[in-house]
Amino acid sequence: MARKIVVTSGKGGVGKTTISANLGANLAKLGKKVVILDVDIGLNNLDVVMGIENKIVFDIVDCIEGRCRVKQAIIQDFCEPNLFIMPSSQSLNGTRVSGSGIKSIVDELSDNFDYVLIDCPAGIDIGFHRAVFSASEALVVTTPHLSAIKDADKVVDILKTYCLSSVGLIINRVRGDLILNKEMMTVESISKFFDIDLVGVVPEDDKISAYLSLGKTINVKSKALSAFNLLAQNIHYGFRKIYDVTYSYNGLFGYIKRSLRKNI
Numbered sequence: 251m252a253r254k255i256v257v258t259s260g261k262g263g264v265g266k267t268t269i270s271a272n273l274g275a276n277l278a279k280l281g282k283k284v285v286i287l288d289v290d291i292g293l294n295n296l297d298v299v300m301g302i303e304n305k306i307v308f309d310i311v312d313c314i315e316g317r318c319r320v321k322q323a324i325i326q327d328f329c330e331p332n333l334f335i336m337p338s339s340q341s342l343n344g345t346r347v348s349g350s351g352i353k354s355i356v357d358e359l360s361d362n363f364d365y366v367l368i369d370c371p372a373g374i375d376i377g378f379h380r381a382v383f384s385a386s387e388a389l390v391v392t393t394p395h396l397s398a399i400k401d402a403d404k405v406v407d408i409l410k411t412y413c414l415s416s417v418g419l420i421i422n423r424v425r426g427d428l429i430l431n432k433e434m435m436t437v438e439s440i441s442k443f444f445d446i447d448l449v450g451v452v453p454e455d456d457k458i459s460a461y462l463s464l465g466k467t468i469n470v471k472s473k474a475l476s477a478f479n480l481l482a483q484n485i486h487y488g489f490r491k492i493y494d495v496t497y498s499y500n501g502l503f504g505y506i507k508r509s510l511r512k513n514i
């Protein structure tokens with residue numbers, strides 16, 4: 251039986267798809283068999299981010315409507331052999347998809363995988379409820395910006411009406427330099443807004459955009475890779491060690507100072 255985890259946020263553009271893809275890749279690196287479902291019906295994103303859009307023959311709606319078997323709609327990732335993706339439909343007509351349709355797919359996948367990650371659409375309307383309905387755990391993503399924090403807080407309240415075994419918080423796009431300059435809220439002050447556990451902190455990292463635009467998850471040594479590694483370990487082993495952006499920024503700053511001194 252897989253752990254069925256929905257990655258949600260309320261606000262769009264805060265990094266749900268980025269986190270689903272990179273968390274999936276890092277859980278796969280831990281030797282776990284992972285499938286990520288894009289349930290943003292009509293606005294497929296995950297296939298583009300993971301560079302598999304040209305490999306799609308069937309999608310989640312084909313599967314729900316019986317035009318193919320579940321196995322036929324999952325695509326293996328290029329880099330991680332343990333990672334699979336079930337793409338969303340590109341057709342705009344997602345209205346005929348029901349929560350129980352998605353749940354039946356998730357439950358079937360759950361027999362053959364260790365993790366089913368569900369990449370949720372933005373908002374708190376039907377698409378959100380359809381995605382959460384089939385999950386047993388949730389991860390709520392926010393950035394350090396007030397509008398995202400408020401939306402995430404609303405989502406946490408709605409998630410309480412579901413029977414989920416755990417709800418964790420991920421803070422994305424954190425900048426150590428801005429925190430040190432007191433221009434960005436600290437991780438501690440953001441997590442105080444919420445009464446759920448903080449399970450991951452992901453720094454702002456240009457490599458994320460660069461890699462995702464190539465249709466790949468991050469696999470070069472970088473701040474983001476370390477953060478996704480730690481996040482996957484926190485999720486899988488239940489550690490509570492959080493990637494420290496201010497430390498990483500200080501470390502980088504120290505390195506630049508040392509190199510400058512050498513040049514002098």
Ligand code: ADP
Nearest residue numbers: 262263264265266267268423453454455458459
């Ligand atoms: P969502 O799925 O919540 O709508 P996405 O995952 O599509 O959000 O991310 C929106 C944009 O933000 C993408 O262009 C992505 O590359 C960028 N992004 C997400 N997280 C980071 C990060 N930590 N550092 C830099 N860019 C990021």
Ligand code: MG
Nearest residue numbers: 266267290295
């Ligand atoms: Mg998305």
